[in-house]
Amino acid sequence: MTLKSVAVVGASLAGLRAVEALRRSGFDGRIDWIGAEPHAPYDRPPLSKQVLRGEWGPERIGLARGEISALHAELRFGVRAERLDTQARRVHLAGGESIGFDGLVIATGASPRRLPGQPDLEGVFVLRSVDDALALRDALARGPRVVVVGGGFIGAEVAASCRQRGLDVAMVEALGQPLEQALGPTLGALFADLHREHGVDVRTGVAVAAIEGERRVERVRLADGSVLPADVVVVGIGVRPETQWLEGSGLELRDGVVCDGTCAAAPGVVAAGDVARFWHARYGESMRVEHWTNAVEQAEAAVATLLHGPAAAKSYEPVPYVWSDQYDAKLAVAGRPRGSDELRVVDGSLEARRFVAVFGRDGRLTGAVGMNRMRKLMDWRQKLREDLSLDEALASLTS
Ligand SMILES: Cc1cc2nc3c(=O)[nH]c(=O)nc-3n(C[C@H](O)[C@H](O)[C@H](O)COP(=O)(O)OP(=O)(O)OC[C@H]3O[C@@H](n4cnc5c(N)ncnc54)[C@H](O)[C@@H]3O)c2cc1C
Secondary structure, three states: OOOOEEEEEOOOHHHHHHHHHHHHOOOOOEEEEEEOOOOOOEOOHHHHOOOOOOOOOHHHOEOOOOOHHHHOOEEEEOOOEEEEEOOOOEEEEOOOOEEEOOEEEEOOOEEEOOOOOOOOOEOEEOOOOHHHHHHHHHHHHHOOEEEEEOOOHHHHHHHHHHHHOOOEEEEEEOOOOOOHHHHHHHHHHHHHHHHHHOOOEEEEOOOEEEEEEOOEEEEEEEOOOOEEEOOEEEEOOOEEEOOHHHOOOOOOEOOOEEOOOOOEEEOOEEEOHHHEEEEEOOOOEEEOOOOHHHHHHHHHHHHHHHHHHHHHOOOOOOOOEEEEEEOOEEEEEEEOOOOOOEEEEEEEEOOOOEEEEEEEEOOEEEEEEEEOOHHHHHHHHHHHOOOOEHHHHHHHHHO
């Protein structure tokens, strides 16, 4: 079927790249573009870095490459999609409007998880949107004692930015090391040291028991009985995909919108970015990737599937890639490593904090990580497309 109209739900990274890809591919039909946030699409990575450190204002984080108006889309920003009727091919919006479509791109991303069972106190923040970042930045200007709950990428970046602002920072991670889930215990320990050297009070292997205070947060009580005084608490314990509005639509929802290997969730319906759980044919697993580069690459792939139809659709098999900046450490990870994978340094040294290391599992190369070695890591991302054994990958270093 030739598409006459496409609705794109989600006006951030994946949504924007989808609208751009539609127009770049020559689609000249109607595009209805719906976004819950009132802002034009903006970039999230600087929120935990330059914006939180106070170096950039929100005017520097716009994502559009040119004028949004040049995309000739019908914009509904600041309006939430509340329901999808797949049979009637309509999206129902808050306020009562509904929009018909021939094709649909779902790009509604993810929202931060909150600590269950804790009171709603002033001074407790999550960080996802520019509004979150500005509110947190203002609070940091008023309160010097910060407790970061969670030592994943967001938590670790927030801790670093707060220390760079000269604040008192404690970081609480329930696992043995920060970033352990993504990088394993050896590199986790390296990051724990990095943060401790910069003056962060890193508490590992201990959970938060309670966030306490009268109206404002005053302290965080840990499961080992210790107490951390706090003016500000930032909870960075992961996200959940924004699929609530799709309940009852008939689409399969399982920690994300379930898609096939071409990003299709149903005929004429595709998904991209943090919200999409897609089948990765080469890895033989269903996965959801919560990283910037995937949102960009998957938006392109999903639009190609939408425009060319299932017969011509290509299998989407990315090598995931994420970067993180903490202090002067620039970290990047490619592939699909697990914390339990074998780790081998292939360039530089962990001690110098300038290295590339590769991950292996069952004799296969699963990933590569680089610190302050970005160009070399990109070479490894390329190698990871070749599906090498660990031995072949290591041999390629000398050939
Ligand atoms: C603070 C921070 C720092 C980050 N740093 C890095 C980094 O250094 N490196 C990296 O690789 N990745 C980083 N990321 C991750 C990266 O930003 C995300 O992977 C990326 O934003 C995903 O894009 P998306 O478009 O899929 O989802 P989102 O950016 O979440 O956008 C989804 C949009 O859909 C809207 N929406 C949700 N529900 C509805 C609805 N029902 N109706 C209409 N609109 C809706 C949301 O309001 C939102 O605007 C960071 C993320 C954050 C929050």
